[in-house]
Amino acid sequence: MIDKQVASLAEAVAGIRDGATILCGGFGAVGSPDALFEALLAQGARDLIAVSNNAGSGRRGLAALIAARRVRRVICSYPRTTDPVVFEEEYRAGRIELELVPQGTLSERMRCAAAGLGGFWSPVGVGTRLAEGKELRTIDGKEYVLEMPLKGDVAFIRADKADRWGNLTYRKSARNFNPVMAMAADLTVVQLREVVPLGELDPEVVATPGIFVDRMVVAGDLT
Amino acid sequence: MSDFTPLTRRQIAWRAAQDVADGAYVNLGIGIPTLVADYVPQGREIVFHSENGILGVGPAPAPGEEDPDLINAGKALVTLLPGGAYFTHSDAFLMIRGGHLDLALLGGFEVSETGDLANWTTDDPNMSPGVGGAMDLASGARSVRVLMQHTTAKGGPRLRRYCRYPLTAPRAVSRVYTDLAVVDIGPAGFIVQEIVAGLDLAGLQARTEAELTAAPELGVLSAPDLG
Secondary structure (H helix, E strand, C coil), X not given: CCCCECCCHHHHCCCCCCCCEEEECCECCECCCHHHHHXXXXXXXXXXXXXXXXXXXXXXXXXXXXXXXXXXXXXXCCCCCCCCHHHHXXXXXXXXXXXXXXXXXXXXXXXXXXXXXXXXXXXXXCCCHHHCCCCEEEECCEEEEEECCCCEEEEEEEXXXXXXXXXXXXXXXXXXXXXXXXXXXXEEEEEECEECCCCCCCHHHCCECHHHCCEEEECCCCC | CCCCCCCCHHHHHHHXXXXXXXXXXXXXXXXXXXHHHHHCCXXXXXXXXXXXXXXXXXXXXXXXXXXXXXXXXXXXXXXXXXXXXXXXXXXXXXXXXXXXXXXXXXXXXXXXXXXXXXXCCCXXXXXXXXXXXXXXXXXXXXXXXXXXXXXXXXXXXXXXXXXXXXXXXXXCCCEEECCCEEEEEECCEEEEEEEECCCCHHHHHCCCCCCEEEEXXXXXXXXXXXX
């Protein structure tokens, strides 16, 4: 029998190693699996690479991991989001590395890894600082830059509902990076609002098929 | 010195909104462009796109109607219009990069006479840099128009021969709406379409680094009093 639900947040993050690359779902605070970040804080993994659109809001979730200096490097498009106090402090002090990636390139690099592709030629960034040092090619008269796949050791995903096979639905704009990140990691861990019986999710609305999901745990908003 | 009144931020947004075609799929950048949604002319159906995965973005929710899972790319709470749709982030940028988006209205620090746009960093050492979706939008949307003040707070020009700040995308911008003028970018550089009443081409040129050419039918830039 397939049942991807685990009993606790601690079990959900068990075995994640030092140095792991973590794909962090969410856009700002929306769709961010904050309970998983805090469980990883308790688990103790360090020297992490966080791939995220932003670099944490306030002092919870990813920001809590950064504040505890567990994150060595952030790969993101826009570190400054609502209340980016922790990242800014660490960045100014030179205690955290930043790799800036155009936002669409960030998700496409992960989609590329998920799809088993070796990279892609993007028009975005050509002629700017963010393409410096990268391979260029002219295709049909237009210039492109080579972008490489970006794979996670782990993805932390926030979904709305799931069945025990790991089929996921999302709510409104909380979908954002979650489906592409769920596909692009060796270990995909999901924070859920609710598990429903197998067969109850409308197959037409499943946004992440269970093949991409390894572990899931029901957890609400942090209070 | 002639006597003229620059447009307010809301009036710049109003002016840009008049040029958005019925049926257009449009992304609004942060800052003045966000205000464009308030001034879509009656009778035009325009679909607003948001980078986090929304088409059909509606206005801010009424008090009590807020949904914490429904925000726009600026992280402000929004609503979804009837006909709107949610999709994954990589599809939101496929739409941008693949030329499916008719128009991006963006903020800017500087625009060059060849249409180069600088709007993502001033290299301020006091904060971390962030690019967000700026490069994707500037290089991918079918039409890119910029809304910004004509000069910096200190009066320095923002319409320049070359951008001094790091580029977001080269040869991207086709039109600029400022508080003083509407300026197109053509093969030979900046072409002034409209100027606020009381300011002439020489006066506008004094506030612009690159050379300006007047359009054959130079118009007056005006907007209603929007409070």
